[in-house]
Amino acid sequence: MLKMLARTGTGSGGSNAWVLQRISGLLLVVALFLHYLFLHFLNGGDVTWNEVTTRLASPLFKTIDLIFLVSVLFHAGQGLVINIHDYIHRPAPRVILVSLAWLLMIVLLITGTVTIVTLEPGFLQEMQMGQAAGVIDAIQSQGVAL
Amino acid sequence: MPKRTFKIFRFNPETDSKPSYKTYDVECEGWWTVLDALNEIKWFVDGTVTYRRSCRHGICGSCAMMINGKNDLACELQIKTLKGTITVDPLPGFEIYRDLAVNMDPFYAALKRVKPWLINNDPYPSKERIQSPEEFKLMGDSIACILCAACTSSCPSFWSDEQYLGPAALLKAYRYTFDTRDKGLGDRIDALDNKHGLWRCHKITNCYHACPKHLNPTEQISKLQRRIIEEKM
Ligand code: FES
Numbered sequence: 001m002l003k004m005l006a007r008t009g010t011g012s013g014g015s016n017a018w019v020l021q022r023i024s025g026l027l028l029v030v031a032l033f034l035h036y037l038f039l040h041f042l043n044g045g046d047v048t049w050n051e052v053t054t055r056l057a058s059p060l061f062k063t064i065d066l067i068f069l070v071s072v073l074f075h076a077g078q079g080l081v082i083n084i085h086d087y088i089h090r091p092a093p094r095v096i097l098v099s100l101a102w103l104l105m106i107v108l109l110i111t112g113t114v115t116i117v118t119l120e121p122g123f124l125q126e127m128q129m130g131q132a133a134g135v136i137d138a139i140q141s142q143g144v145a146l
Numbered sequence: 147m148p149k150r151t152f153k154i155f156r157f158n159p160e161t162d163s164k165p166s167y168k169t170y171d172v173e174c175e176g177w178w179t180v181l182d183a184l185n186e187i188k189w190f191v192d193g194t195v196t197y198r199r200s201c202r203h204g205i206c207g208s209c210a211m212m213i214n215g216k217n218d219l220a221c222e223l224q225i226k227t228l229k230g231t232i233t234v235d236p237l238p239g240f241e242i243y244r245d246l247a248v249n250m251d252p253f254y255a256a257l258k259r260v261k262p263w264l265i266n267n268d269p270y271p272s273k274e275r276i277q278s279p280e281e282f283k284l285m286g287d288s289i290a291c292i293l294c295a296a297c298t299s300s301c302p303s304f305w306s307d308e309q310y311l312g313p314a315a316l317l318k319a320y321r322y323t324f325d326t327r328d329k330g331l332g333d334r335i336d337a338l339d340n341k342h343g344l345w346r347c348h349k350i351t352n353c354y355h356a357c358p359k360h361l362n363p364t365e366q367i368s369k370l371q372r373r374i375i376e377e378k379m
Contacts, residue, residue: 014345086306
């Protein structure tokens, strides 16, 4: 297990990691371009919460975002691992750091996936309004006239 | 004859606890190279200054050293192109034997790993193995490498991993991989597609700037990377 971890990334061989790093890099460039295009040029005006969440909640954008998420985390994780391989030479610290790097990416992948999949249009606004209503109720129940 | 000042790295691991610089003022002819000045110092001023040289016309690769912070051939670099005090250091990234002479074993070991010779087990042709001018061009200028190690010693990837093949060995691998007479890629691929191999190159281009023969190992490494990917797919 440890041995296997020590060999992740640019470990044994390394051609696969190299190719995937380039592919994910390309995807990032495309995703960044799409992001600018949709957010700043095609939305026809203000960047508002409602507009953005409505768009991001569509299945098409959820798919794009998931691809974006996977490629950014792979690219970042791989980059970290390459740096670790460049600077850390003793096996034990190397295994620990490489594991931590991938662990971090996995945690981010899970939280990111949950965020994207469960995103509904304008949900934060509802939540805020709900909270605000709760606060108002609470204040009123104290007998303070608003 | 103008007087020039040379600040030379001195270290004898047997007697010195740490390295130091020693300064020498030398009257130099206008046409002298750095090697001429080093010879002047060794032959007439201080015989203990240690460095390697052999051909003194830029073909054996023995005299590579760091001059004013840049790897170069002492026998090719003209003194008149340098301003002020001339600082001479050994090639970085290698163990120091003494003064400017370094232990080149890791460099040769890396070279050996890429099998830098023609591999072709086909039956011998009746005449020589012919190459067209176009086929010859595929190898580019990689054939002009003199193995001075200026590139490998300038490479941060090599500084951080002594077993990294380094630009010189990778350039050699390129030279044979793109030689139409060679069939040895299968024998070399393990050394290339390896954690101390091709993928440690991060395109820093120090090798390109260091090469006294104006070769471009970075570019050839990129081509070799693509070739290996094609081979694996
Ligand atoms: S002495 Fe041969 S290359 Fe400089």
